[in-house]
Amino acid sequence: MRPTEASAALAQAAIADEFAFFGDWSERYQYLIDLGRKLPPFPEEWKSEANRLHGCQSMVWIVAEGNADALEFHAISDSTIVSGLIYLALRVYSGRSAAEILATTPDYIAGIGLAKHLSPTRSNGLASLLAFIQDTARRHLPAQE
Structure with missing residues (x-):
C-alpha cells in the first residue's frame, strides 16, 4: 500500500483528524470496518503458512517487499475490524524507509483511543503486526560496523 501522506507523522495526524x-x-468501529474494505487485493498464493502472522486470533497474512529505502507491506485478515487495523498500520508504515519506520512510534493508537477500545486479543494481534513491521525494518537497515 503506497502512502498517501508525505511522512508517517503526517499519516498519524490525518488518522487522528479523521477519527475525531x-x-x-x-461510529469509529464502523469507519474502521470501512477502511478495512479499502485494503488492496491480496493474492491468494500469498495466503500461506509462511506469510501468516502469528499472535493474532484472526487469520492475518502479511508480505514485505523492498529495501531499506522503501518497504512495502501487503496484508489482509479474515476479520473486518482487524482489516481496518491493518489498513491504519499500513497507511502509517508502508512505503517508508526502514529508518523512518523504526523512528515512528505508533502514536495514532492512543491518539484515537484505540488502545482503550480493543479487546485483549485484538490488542495482541495489533502488537504482533507492529512488531513484524519493526522487525522487518530492522532487518533491512545496513549493518552497523
Whole structure:
C-alpha cells in the first residue's frame, strides 16, 4: 500500500483528524470496518503458512517487499475490524524507509483511543503486526560496523 501522506507523522495526524470527526465508538468501529474494505487485493498464493502472522486470533497474512529505502507491506485478515487495523498500520508504515519506520512510534493508537477500545486479543494481534513491521525494518537497515 503506497502512502498517501508525505511522512508517517503526517499519516498519524490525518488518522487522528479523521477519527475525531466521529462522536462515539460505534461510529469509529464502523469507519474502521470501512477502511478495512479499502485494503488492496491480496493474492491468494500469498495466503500461506509462511506469510501468516502469528499472535493474532484472526487469520492475518502479511508480505514485505523492498529495501531499506522503501518497504512495502501487503496484508489482509479474515476479520473486518482487524482489516481496518491493518489498513491504519499500513497507511502509517508502508512505503517508508526502514529508518523512518523504526523512528515512528505508533502514536495514532492512543491518539484515537484505540488502545482503550480493543479487546485483549485484538490488542495482541495489533502488537504482533507492529512488531513484524519493526522487525522487518530492522532487518533491512545496513549493518552497523
